[in-house]
Amino acid sequence: MTLQGxxxxxxxxxxxxxxxxxxxxRQVLSDLAxxxxxxxxxxxxxxxxxxPVVEWGEALEAVGEASMSLLSVLTIHAMSSYALARWGEAEAQQEWLPSLTSGAKLGGFCLTExxxxxxxxxxxxxxxxAGDSWRVTGTKRWTSAAELVDVFLVFGQTDQGPTAVLVPRETPGVTVTPISGVLGFRGARACELTFKDVVVPKRWTIGPxxxxxSYVASSTLDVGRFCIACGSTGLIRACVRASVDYARQRKQFGVPLSEHQLIQALIADMTTSYKAANALWRQAAKAREELLPSSIMETTTxxxxxxxxxxxxxxxxxxxxGANGCGPDYPVQRYFRDARITELIEGSNQMQQVMIAQDALNAFATRRRR
Amino acid sequence: MTQSDARSKVRAFLEKFIRDQDFEDGDNVFALGLVNSLMAMQLVLFLEKEFGVKFTNQDLNLKNFRSVDAMVELLGARGIFAAA
Known part of the structure; x- marks a missing residue:
């Protein structure tokens, strides 16, 4: 079966x-694996x-069109497995990477508190x-799909500053408490995690x-932003499809909604947004494929x-x-709730604006060096 | 690849981000506030791509990326310069 099938x-x-x-x-993740x-x-x-990155992006967009909750699970898995592949020492990679890349185990991401x-x-x-180990103590919140995750990438403070380490969910001292009733991404139920004297070996440290x-969270969030860019593009496509179908079949004032020009204006805007979003993530994918430094800003944008x-x-x-869009019979109310989450995660959009502006203030400045 | 070539390339890359201020090869661009927090990752991507090296976790101390001089020294330690 194909992915689209x-x-x-x-x-x-x-x-x-x-x-x-x-x-x-969990079977859905196994099937996707x-x-x-x-x-x-x-x-x-x-x-x-x-x-190829563009092929991965197409898969993420297709999943995002169907379920942003599932897309968010793929995102945290991609972030944690990327971090291990890029920054993990050989021993940690040998222990964890095969099961993460095969999908036998699911990776998670624990940064927010x-x-x-x-x-x-x-x-x-x-x-x-603690000798050859780390003793992890603290609380993380809004951790996506923690009940499904097998191993978390956890960020904490050491005497030398922020450091990342892998922590399996089943380690003694780890408590996972689901948070119900969140606005969006409900399928990937967010959780609060507490770590009480959780002991993990130092060889599971990820990055320096x-x-x-500077390196691990920064690059991992960059991967997450790429996933969200592609998934959000899929979500826009879902909005276009749902709106077109509804506007063609729903009649008001004796004609389909699609014949009302103000409805057409809304459809035109979301269609234009879809094409622009699609072009932007593809541009980011090309830069990522070539490992260009510009890939970070292309992805942020x-x-x-x-x-x-x-x-x-x-x-x-x-x-x-209309009112049908607020009820359970149409998916657009889910799209509405999920879309709101995409503006908050992997760095709020205000953080993205700051980064884009800082880059623009250099890139578009007239050179005035003496 | 000579040390001088590498120095020119590293400097040219930094100048894309520091457009209206002078800086010396020994200046700490992080301490001077000339670049933002994303620069660490961008520098790693640039150096690995441009010079065909793969940094280890031990290389990734920010001290190795804080100035043109430091980055040239790091590249030298990774043996990318041809013998004179």
Whole structure:
């Protein structure tokens, strides 16, 4: 079966139910692993699929169109497995990477805390040295799909600064508490995690000690932003499809909504947004494929645009559906709730704006060096 | 690849981000506030791509990336310069 065939038969028809039940069956991740989605971004040399970035992006967009909850699970898995593949020492890679790239195990991402969001380098979770181990103590919040995850990439403070380490969910001292009733991404139920004297070996440290923010979090969030850019583009496409279908069949004043020009204006705007978002993530994918330094800003721009446009498109899709758009019979209310989350995660859109502006203030400045 | 070639390339890359201020090869561009927090990753991507090296975690101390001189020294330690 192709990925699109699986999405059409097993994901899209169930996405609303997962949203209501606040859970995604683990089997879905296993099925996607069988289709090569979970290891696509890791090189063949490291046991992954080594797929071209643009091909991976197309898969993410297709999943995002059907279920942003599922897309978010793929995102945290990609972030944690990327971090291990890029920054992990050989021993940690040998222990964890095969099961993550095959999809036998699912990776998660633990950065946000009850009092720490965008100011990631100020995390308060402690990593204290205990011989050849770290003793992890602290609380993480809004951790996506933690009940499904097998191993978390956890960021904490050491005497040398922020540092990342792998922590399996089943380690004694780890407590996972689900948070119900979140606005969006409900299928990937967010959780609060507490770590109480959790002991993990130092060989599971990811990246240089003290460089957990500058390199590990920074590059991992960059991967996450690429996933969200692609997924949000899929969400815009879902809004266009739902709106077109509804506008063509729903009649008011004796004619289909699609014949009302103000409805056409909304459809025109979301269609334009879809094409622009798609072009931006493809531009980012090309830069990522070539490992260009510009890939970071291309990705940031793509994420900022796609998530903002997804919110606007979902808002318009609900508007086109009227009261029906607010009820359970149409998916646009889920799109609306999910779209809002895309503007907050992997760095809020205000953080993206700051980065884009700082880059522009250099890139577009008239050179005045003496 | 000579040390001088490498120095020119590293400097040219930094100048894309520091357009209206002078800086010396020994200046700490992080301490002077000339670049933002994304620069660490961009420098790693640039140096690995441009010079065909793969840095280890031990190489990634920010001290190795804080100035043109430091980056040229790091590249030299990774043996990318042809013997004179």
């Amino acid at each position: 699986y999405i059409d038969s097993a994901i899209a028809p169930r996405a609303d139910r997962w949203d209501c039940e606040e859970r995604i069956p 069988g289709l090569g989605v979970l290891g696509a971004h890791v090189s063949i040399a490291q046991g992954g699929g080594g797929r 009850p009092t720490i969001g965008c100011d990631a380098k100020s995390v308060t979770t402690r990593l204290e040295e 000690q003290g460089m957990g923010f 793509a994420k900022y645009f796609a998530s903002t446009a997804a919110s606007r498109a979902a808002n318009d899709a609900v508007q086109i559906h």
